Amino acid sequence: MKVIKWMLTLGILLPTYAFSQSGIERIKIDGFIGERINTCIEKRVKAQNVPELIHPFRHMTEGGWWQSEFFGKWMLGATASYRYTADPELLQIIKDAASDFMETQQLDGYIGNYKQEDRLTNWDIWGRKYSSLALLEYYRLTKDGKALKAVERLIDHLIKELEERNVNIAASGFYYGMASCSILEPVVYLYKETNKPRYLDFAKMIVGGIEQAGSSQLITKALQDIPVSHRSPFPNQWWSFENGQKAYEMMSCYEGLVELGKVLNEPLYLEAVQKTVDNILQEEINIAGSGAAFECWYEGKKKQTIPTYHTMETCVTFTWMQLCARLWRETANPMYMDEFERTMYNALMASMKRDGSQISKYSPLEGRRQPGEEQCGMHINCCNANGPRGFALIPDIAYQIKD
Structure with a gap:
């Protein structure tokens, strides 16, 4: 090695x-960078009021907003910080948070904050993405099998719900489906952890939806060298499905495509990501x-x-x-x-x-x-x-x- x-x-x-x-x-x-990292861990990560982040998952009254992303983002930052510091106090904070969070999982497997009639709309699937990523990272850190099982139940429920409601994931949520389709990344990770074919099939289905006409077509448009700032017409409403230039969600989908490309040994996925990144570097950064x-x-x-x-x-x-x-x-x-x-x-x-x-x-x-x-x-x-x-x-x- x-x-x-x-x-x-x-x-x-x-x-x-x-x-x-x-x-x-x-x-x-050490130095300035080290001081900034340590300050962030102490003042942002460890000082966070975690119960407040979990609260929306207990009540499930939402229909439009994105409260369900906050816990997952915090957990990802906390676990990455712990890997660096090996701080036992931080580890206990993480363990307590994961335990409390997993208690919010419903009998059908749902983890989220949306009321029943509004699920699969707006930011609901985006929030499930961050919950999945957080629990998978917690599982990698602790090898707590309950966390992996929770993610399986969460994704199984999503697959079932999409089928029962006849919802195309790439036509849901915001930004030509990129917010919802970014769940591709944890789905690929779940397949790698479990080797269960249904998760690989789901990942392929997500990419199939991405590539449909009327969706973001992240692979096709990248390979056609369409600049990221011209991926869709100027939208009538900025925060809407019809905005295909949203930077954060677009890059999040490409992260999932990198991971799926490795699993499938499909070089076109990596090529599409590299072409997009080259365009971002040349025209946006x-x-x-x-x-x-x-x-x-x-x-x-x-x-x-x-x-x-x-x-x-x-x-x-x-x-x-x-x-x-x-x-x-x-x-x-x-x-x-x-x-x-x-x-x-x-x-x-x-x-x-x-x-x-x-x-x-x-x-x-x-x-x-x-x-x-x-x-x-x-x-x-x-x-x-x-x-x-x-x-x-x-x-x-x-x-x-x-x-």
């Missing part, structure tokens, strides 16, 4: 390797390593000197870093680490308040950072929930092992 270390100021061209995260607990990052306005691609690189509202959402910043890291693991191309590093030092570091109490929703190139509003009637927002994952990703990437 050969150890490969990526120093934060150096990218080295390597052959294509299979990487794992083993060994992360053996390193500590600004000097600080992030992009998007009103959370959508808009040919932002050439417009970065023009005052623009709501730029550089932290969820976009983190997901861009994660996608670059994923492609580096697949290709060992140092360009992806160069971009990861640029985003980390600039956009990500600029997003967190000095005392760690807030992660801004937007961090524009001029003006001032914007603290996120409290969303969905809760004392949190998407970027405060998601931002810690970006800080925890740094040590995860800083140490890799070639199997």
Whole structure:
């Protein structure tokens, strides 16, 4: 086994390797970056009011909003932080949270906050995606079989519900179905953990829906070199199904396509992701390593000197870093680490308040950072929930092992 270390100021061209995260607990990052990581863990991750995040899952009264993403995002940031710190206090927080969260699972397998008649609409499946990812990561961390079983029941219920209600997942939710279809990633992970064919079949079905006319067609449009800012006509309503430029959800789907491509040994999936990332880099990512306005691609690189509202959402910043890291693991191309590093030092570091109490929703190139509003009637927002994952990703990437 050969150890490969990526120093934060150096990218080295390597052959294509299979990487794992083993060994992360053996390193500590010092200096400004290390201080920022530690502050985020103490002030954002460990200080979070977790029962508040679980509360909506107990009552299931929602029909439109996205409260169900917050717990999963927090849990993913917490487990990644624990892998780095090995902090026993944080581990206990995680275990208590997972136990309380799994108690909200319904007899039919549903985990979510939507009332019965509104399920499969709006952000419901998106929330189930984050619940699945969180419990799968908890299972990987602790090997608690209850967590894996909970994800199986959750996905089995979703498959059954889609069939019984005759709902095309790629025609549900927002942004040409990209929000709903991003559940592809945990479905692939579940298949890899269980080797049960129904999950692979479901993953293939999701991709089939993505590629249908009238859906996002993420593979076809990428291979046709259609820029991400021109993937659909300008929508009549911005926050709607008819907006195909939504950056965060688009990249989330491509993360699932990378994972499914590995399972199926289908190189076209990776090619589609790489072509999309190349276009994002060439036309969207600004000097600080992030992009998007009103959370959508808009040919932002050439417009970065023009005052623009709501730029550089932290969820976009983190997901861009994660996608670059994923492609580096697949290709060992140092360009992806160069971009990861640029985003980390600039956009990500600029997003967190000095005392760690807030992660801004937007961090524009001029003006001032914007603290996120409290969303969905809760004392949190998407970027405060998601931002810690970006800080925890740094040590995860800083140490890799070639199997």
